[in-house]
Amino acid sequence: MRKLISDFFNDSSKIEVVGTARNGKDAIEKIKTLQPDVVTMDVEMPEMNGIEALKRIMEQSPVAVVMLSSVTQRGTESTLLAMEYGAVDFVAKPSGTISLDLHKIKEELVEKIESAANVSIAKLKKPTENRTIKQPIVPxxxxxxxxxxxxxxxxxxxxxxxxxxxxxxxxxxxxxxxxxxxxxxxxxxxxxxxxxxxxxxxxxxxxxxxxxxxxxxxxxxxxxxxxxxxxxxxxxxxxxxxxxxxxxxxxxxxxxxxxxxxxxxxxxxxxxxxxxxxxxxxxxxxxxxxxxxxxxxxxxxxxxxxxxxxxxxxxxxxxxxxxxxxxxxxxxxxxxxxxxxxxxxxxxxxxx
Missing domain, CATH: 3.40.50.180 (Methylesterase CheB, C-terminal domain)
Incomplete structure (x- = not known):
C-alpha cells in the first residue's frame, strides 16, 4: 500500500515523497525529523491506529493530514473523528482495508494532497471543548x-x-x-x-x-x-x-x-x-x-x-x-x- 501510494506521486511536479512510515508510532517520529508539508495516513494501522497517531501529531508536530479510509461503519465513524481532530480531508479506499485497486483514487488523492499543502495549520487545530457556544442574538x-x-x-x-x-x-x-x-x-x-x-x-x-x-x-x-x-x-x-x-x-x-x-x-x-x-x-x-x-x-x-x-x-x-x-x-x-x-x-x- 505504501509503495502504491508513493508511486502515485512520481508524475507530479508538485509532490516529492520524503519518507514512508510502517505505523502510527513510526509516523510520529518521522514527521518530527522529516518535517513534511502533508502526510497521508490510513485510519487502520498496526501498533498505533490513525486516530491516536493523528491526535499526537496535531499536539506535537501539527501538519496537514489526508486520511485514507475504508467504507465500513467503523471506518466512516473513525474518519469523521479524524476530521474533528484536525485532518484536512480524506479519500475513501475503493475496496476495503487492503485495496489493491487504489489507482481508482489516484487523481483524487493527488488533488487533495496538493490542496492540503496550502491549508493554514492553525485552522486545523481542534477547537477547545469548553468554550461557550450560546451567545445572545444581536439584531x-x-x-x-x-x-x-x-x-x-x-x-x-x-x-x-x-x-x-x-x-x-x-x-x-x-x-x-x-x-x-x-x-x-x-x-x-x-x-x-x-x-x-x-x-x-x-x-x-x-x-x-x-x-x-x-x-x-x-x-x-x-x-x-x-x-x-x-x-x-x-x-x-x-x-x-x-x-x-x-x-x-x-x-x-x-x-x-x-x-x-x-x-x-x-x-x-x-x-x-x-x-x-x-x-x-x-x-x-x-x-x-x-x-x-x-x-x-x-x-x-x-x-x-x-x-x-x-x-x-x-x-x-x-x-x-x-x-x-x-x-x-x-x-x-x-x-x-x-x-x-x-x-x-x-x-x-x-x-x-
Whole structure:
C-alpha cells in the first residue's frame, strides 16, 4: 500500500515523497525529523491506529493530514473523528482495508494532497471543548457578522413571517464547519435545513448520525419521500443529488442518481440550489461554507433570480479551504460574510 501510494506521486511536479512510515508510532517520529508539508495516513494501522497517531501529531508536530479510509461503519465513524481532530480531508479506499485497486483514487488523492499543502495549520487545530457556544442574538443592524455586504432590493423586502428553507453547501473542512453551525440551531427552528456535503456513499450516514447526537434539531441522512419538517436537517447521501417535490401543501425529498456528477460531485450544491429556485412559495437562506472549487456559485445565481433569497458565505478567516465561499462572494450576490462560529446566529436572525 505504501509503495502504491508513493508511486502515485512520481508524475507530479508538485509532490516529492520524503519518507514512508510502517505505523502510527513510526509516523510520529518521522514527521518530527522529516518535517513534511502533508502526510497521508490510513485510519487502520498496526501498533498505533490513525486516530491516536493523528491526535499526537496535531499536539506535537501539527501538519496537514489526508486520511485514507475504508467504507465500513467503523471506518466512516473513525474518519469523521479524524476530521474533528484536525485532518484536512480524506479519500475513501475503493475496496476495503487492503485495496489493491487504489489507482481508482489516484487523481483524487493527488488533488487533495496538493490542496492540503496550502491549508493554514492553525485552522486545523481542534477547537477547545469548553468554550461557550450560546451567545445572545444581536439584531442584524449591530453588525454581528464580520462583513455586511450591501443588501439587494429583494432582501430589503425580507419578511420573517413567510415560510423559509435553509440550504447549506460545503466540502473540504465541512464536517467540522457543519458541527459548528448545526449544533447551535434551536429545536424550534422555523425552517427545514437541506445540506449538501461532498462525501462518498457511506460517510454521509455517519455524519448525519453524529450531528444528530450533538444537536437540538433532528438530523438524518435524506431518504426518498421524506416530508420536510421545520427543525429537521436532511443531509444528501453520497452518490445522490438532493432535490425536492411539492406534495399538496408540503414538500418531500427526491434523491437523484441519474443526473451525472457536476464538476466531479454528486451530491452537488449547484443542483440543490437550482432545484430550489423552481419553487417560490417559500424564501431561502443559502449558506456556502469551506470547500475546494466553486460548487454553489452557479446555483446561487439561479436562486437569486427567483424569489427572496439571503446568501451567507463563510469568511476566509475560518475556512479550511476558501474556494467555494470565495466563488460565491465573487458573484456579488452574497449578503453576509461570517466566521463559522457566527453563521448559526446569522441564520437565526433571518428566521426570528
Amino acid at each position: 442584524i443592524e449591530k453588525k454581528v457578522v464580520d462583513t455586511i455586504i450591501p443588501r439587494t432590493n429583494k432582501v430589503q423586502n425580507w419578511n420573517k413571517a413567510t415560510k423559509k428553507m435553509v440550504l447549506i453547501g460545503t466540502s473540504t473542512g465541512g464536517p467540522r464547519a457543519l458541527q459548528e453551525v448545526i449544533t447551535k440551531l434551536p429545536k424550534d427552528l422555523k425552517a427545514p435545513v437541506l445540506i449538501v456535503q461532498h462525501m462518498p456513499a457511506g460517510f454521509t450516514k455517519s455524519l448525519a448520525d453524529r450531528l444528530n447526537q450533538l444537536s437540538e434539531i433532528e438530523v438524518k441522512e435524506a431518504e426518498n419521500g421524506d416530508i420536510l419538517r421545520d427543525g429537521h436537517a436532511y443531509i444528501a447521501p453520497g452518490g445522490y443529488h438532493l432535490r425536492i417535490a411539492k406534495v399538496g401543501s408540503t414538500y418531500s425529498i427526491v434523491l437523484d442518481n441519474k443526473e451525472p456528477p457536476r464538476a466531479g460531485h454528486r451530491p452537488a450544491v449547484d443542483v440543490l440550489f437550482e432545484d430550489n429556485s423552481k419553487y417560490n412559495d417559500f424564501d431561502k437562506i443559502a449558506v456556502i461554507m469551506t470547500g475546494m472549487g466553486s460548487d454553489g456559485a452557479k446555483g446561487l445565481k439561479e436562486l437569486k433570480q427567483h424569489g427572496n433569497v439571503v446568501a451567507i458565505a463563510e469568511s476566509a478567516n475560518t475556512c479550511i479551504v476558501y474556494g467555494m465561499p470565495k466563488a460565491a462572494v465573487e458573484t456579488n450576490l452574497v449578503d453576509n460574510v461570517a466566521d463559522v462560529e457566527n453563521i448559526a446566529r446569522t441564520i437565526i436572525q433571518y428566521l426570528s
